[in-house]
Amino acid sequence: MNRTEHAPGEAQAIRQRIRRGEIAGHTSGLAPGCVQGNVVILPADLAFDFLRFCQANPKPCPLLAVSEPGDPALPALGADIDMRSDVPRYRVFRRGEMVEEPTDVGHLWRDDLVTFILGCSFSFEWALLEDGLPLKHVARGQNVPMYRTSLQTIVAGPFHGPLVVSMRPFKPSDAIRAIQITSRFPGVHGAPVHIGKPDLIGIRDLRQPDWGDAVEVAADELPLFWACGVTPQAVVAEAKPEFCITHAPGAMLITDLKNSQLAIL
Amino acid sequence: MNRTEHAPGEAQAIRQRIRRGEIAGHTSGLAPGCVQGNVVILPADLAFDFLRFCQANPKPCPLLAVSEPGDPALPALGADIDMRSDVPRYRVFRRGEMVEEPTDVGHLWRDDLVTFILGCSFSFEWALLEDGLPLKHVARGQNVPMYRTSLQTIVAGPFHGPLVVSMRPFKPSDAIRAIQITSRFPGVHGAPVHIGKPDLIGIRDLRQPDWGDAVEVAADELPLFWACGVTPQAVVAEAKPEFCITHAPGAMLITDLKNSQLAIL
Numbered sequence: 001m002n003r004t005e006h007a008p009g010e011a012q013a014i015r016q017r018i019r020r021g022e023i024a025g026h027t028s029g030l031a032p033g034c035v036q037g038n039v040v041i042l043p044a045d046l047a048f049d050f051l052r053f054c055q056a057n058p059k060p061c062p063l064l065a066v067s068e069p070g071d072p073a074l075p076a077l078g079a080d081i082d083m084r085s086d087v088p089r090y091r092v093f094r095r096g097e098m099v100e101e102p103t104d105v106g107h108l109w110r111d112d113l114v115t116f117i118l119g120c121s122f123s124f125e126w127a128l129l130e131d132g133l134p135l136k137h138v139a140r141g142q143n144v145p146m147y148r149t150s151l152q153t154i155v156a157g158p159f160h161g162p163l164v165v166s167m168r169p170f171k172p173s174d175a176i177r178a179i180q181i182t183s184r185f186p187g188v189h190g191a192p193v194h195i196g197k198p199d200l201i202g203i204r205d206l207r208q209p210d211w212g213d214a215v216e217v218a219a220d221e222l223p224l225f226w227a228c229g230v231t232p233q234a235v236v237a238e239a240k241p242e243f244c245i246t247h248a249p250g251a252m253l254i255t256d257l258k259n260s261q262l263a264i265l
Numbered sequence: 266m267n268r269t270e271h272a273p274g275e276a277q278a279i280r281q282r283i284r285r286g287e288i289a290g291h292t293s294g295l296a297p298g299c300v301q302g303n304v305v306i307l308p309a310d311l312a313f314d315f316l317r318f319c320q321a322n323p324k325p326c327p328l329l330a331v332s333e334p335g336d337p338a339l340p341a342l343g344a345d346i347d348m349r350s351d352v353p354r355y356r357v358f359r360r361g362e363m364v365e366e367p368t369d370v371g372h373l374w375r376d377d378l379v380t381f382i383l384g385c386s387f388s389f390e391w392a393l394l395e396d397g398l399p400l401k402h403v404a405r406g407q408n409v410p411m412y413r414t415s416l417q418t419i420v421a422g423p424f425h426g427p428l429v430v431s432m433r434p435f436k437p438s439d440a441i442r443a444i445q446i447t448s449r450f451p452g453v454h455g456a457p458v459h460i461g462k463p464d465l466i467g468i469r470d471l472r473q474p475d476w477g478d479a480v481e482v483a484a485d486e487l488p489l490f491w492a493c494g495v496t497p498q499a500v501v502a503e504a505k506p507e508f509c510i511t512h513a514p515g516a517m518l519i520t521d522l523k524n525s526q527l528a529i530l
Contacts, residue, residue, distance in 0.1 A: 172460045179444045180456065191445065195437045196461050196487050222461050265530060 010034065011256045012080060018254075019085045024103045026250040027088060033126065035188075035259055036252035037064050037077070037117035038229045039087055040236060041105075041245035044069045047114035049157025053235065054116065056154040060163055060231035062187050064255070067115035074115060077255035083115045089248035096240030105245055113245075119188035120229055120252060121166060123259040127181050133174050136215045144168065145209035146228050150202025151193070153231060158239040165193060165225040167206065169217040175224055182226070187262045194225040201225065275299065276521045277345060283519075284350045289368045291515040292353060298391065300453075300524055301517035302329050302342070302382035303494045304352055305501060306370075306510035309334045312379035314422025318500065319381065321419040325428055325496035327452050329520070332380040339380060342520035348380045354513035361505030370510055378510075384453035385494055385517060386431060388524040392446050398439050401480050409433065410474035411493050415467025416458070418496065423504040430458060430490040432471065434482040440489055447491070452527045459490040466490065 011031045017023050027036055042050055047069070054061035065076045072083040084106040092100040092108060102108075121144065125135055137144045144166045151163040170178050175195060183191040194201050206223060207214045211230055217223050236244055247253065276296045282288050292301055307315055312334070319326035330341045337348040349371040357365040357373060367373075386409065390400055402409045409431045416428040435443055440460060448456040459466050471488060472479045476495055482488050501509055512518065 172462055172465060173458065175460055176444055176456055176458075179441055180448050183445050183448075191441055193438065193441075195440055197437055197485065200437060200485055220462065220465055 011078060011254050014254050015078065015081065015086045018088050019082070021103055024088050027252045027254055028122070028250060031254050033258055033260070035064070035255045035257040035262060036120050036122050037255055038120050038232070039083075039245070039247040039253050040116040040118065040232060041083065041113050042116070042236070042241060043110070043243055044112040044114055046158070046241050049159055050116065050236070053153070053156035053159040054118070054232070056156055057231070058186070059190055059193060059227035060153065060229065062119040062189055063116065064119050064187060064257070065117045069114050070111040072109065072115070074117065077117060077253070077257060081253070081255075084109050087247045087253050088251040091246050091248050093237070093241070093244040093246070095242060096237055101248055108245070110243075117253060117255070118229055118232060119262070121189055121226065122252075123188035123262055124182045124185045124226075126259045127185060127263070128178055131177065131181055133170065133178055133181070135168060137168070137213065142215065143212035145206070145213060145215050146211040146230050147198075147203045148210045153235065158241075159235050161231070161235040161238050163193070164210070164228045164230040164234060165201070166212070166228040167209075167215070167223050167225050169215060169221040169223050171221055175222050178224060184263045184265045186264060189226050189228070192224045192226050196222045198223060198225075276343060276519050279519055280343065280346065280351045283353050284347070286368055288353050290353055292517045292519055293387070293515060296519050298523055298525070300329070300520045300522040300527060301385050301387050302520055303385050303497070304348075304510070304512040304518050305381040305383065305497060306348065306378050307381070307501075307506060308375070308508055309377040309379055311423070311506050314424055315381065315501070318418070318421035318424040319383070319497070321421055322496070323451070324455055324458060324492035325418065325494065327384040327454055328381065329384050329452060329522070330382045334379050335376040337374065337380070339382065342382060342518070342522060346518070346520075349374050352512050352518050353516040356511050356513050358502070358506070358509040358511070360507060361502055366513055373510070382518060382520070383494055383497060384527070386454055386491065387517075388453035388527055389447045389450045389491075391524045392450060392528070393443055396442065396446055398435065398443055398446070400433060402433070402478065407480065408477035410471070410478060410480050411476040411495050412463075412468045413475045418500065423506075424500050426496070426500040426503050428458070429475070429493045429495040429499060430466070431477070431493040432474070432480070432488050432490050434480060434486040434488050436486055440487050443489060449528045449530045451529060454491050454493070457489045457491050461487045463488060463490075
């Protein structure tokens, strides 16, 4: 994916404010229409296994870009991107323990670090909202509810763990439309992995999400479940790598890509 | 749609046997892979309203071809087609009453008759089976269950009435796949119109279909509902046209089109 010709201006301007430390929190609503990405930065000796894990589990781990080892640039997502400074807030882990939440990781950068950027549900939610479908958690200003499931990801090296899903309720005809729309966006989780019947994937009580805020499923609605970017975060935490950097929740990398560019059809 | 270059041989050979009266019943399983069509033949003074009805209700009435008034040919669906003889068994209606079930309608043909061929679920069922999805009613050799719903079609002239749907149960992940596959086939009813929760579309008891055979929906399955070609048949019957010819149930027009040619993607 190298199409960075569209509207880089706004995303670039916001990245510059982030780089200067003027934005250090959530990126939701910033640079509307631009793709935001989940960030995982790992030492090169784990990078091949993590890349294999993403390849084998594309629904929870849709890769938008992978850097050269040691190179903080990501030209496919923005000519000027510097991964040491362009995420509003980072989390730094050593052997699975979070040790720091800095706004810059220049002091921690190493020649062997590889950056992975994964697509995020903001992009397919944009497509659903553009089509006029209602998203309850967005209307209420809440986080989407997320659940650990009984479905297992495919193992690669030290990376393994359960699939985490996000849930959005829809009326039946809107559910069908939502499946059609998100099928066009495999780069940002794609079609749902499950519909209705939460018990079949090990979710006992929709009112008790493992992450995010509970959202009511009305009697005339069905719950739709999408593979969620929390999956690789939980998998990496469980693998307890010697060193790892991620974005802080909600503080994503803003790229020059437009959400509409991710549509395959 | 004018692509009749693929494999016309088998369909043509079967039409010739039908024309000679050697096949006078169901066409299910004949000329595998070829599109079969529902048949409605109406006098020209009703043809414009019926065409408007199909245009306004494409999911139950996906038009594959419309003839010139008085012309029994349908070159878009097969070079040799003669609508007076190429359907295994017809039903003839006068003022809404069925008066005859002949295997040939040459003796009834009129200079003002217009033929409408509508896509049929056999084509999308072929696509589902090709993908490996199980169809319970097919496995059991039964007719698909069909239900009158509380959803209304859009009125055009004398044509109006409820939407009729067919129901197929699937496990949730197969249901998502079935929505994706049938979305590619708008010419043969396309994506489902409803999923789960039959009561929301006025179906009180799935075990009591209005047409066809009941099929069990297991605890780990969801019912999917597709717009059904019985809709226009019921609408035409209700309109009680002075004169009308249809195919007898299950005795369809076999065309030269391949099911795969109907995929839009």
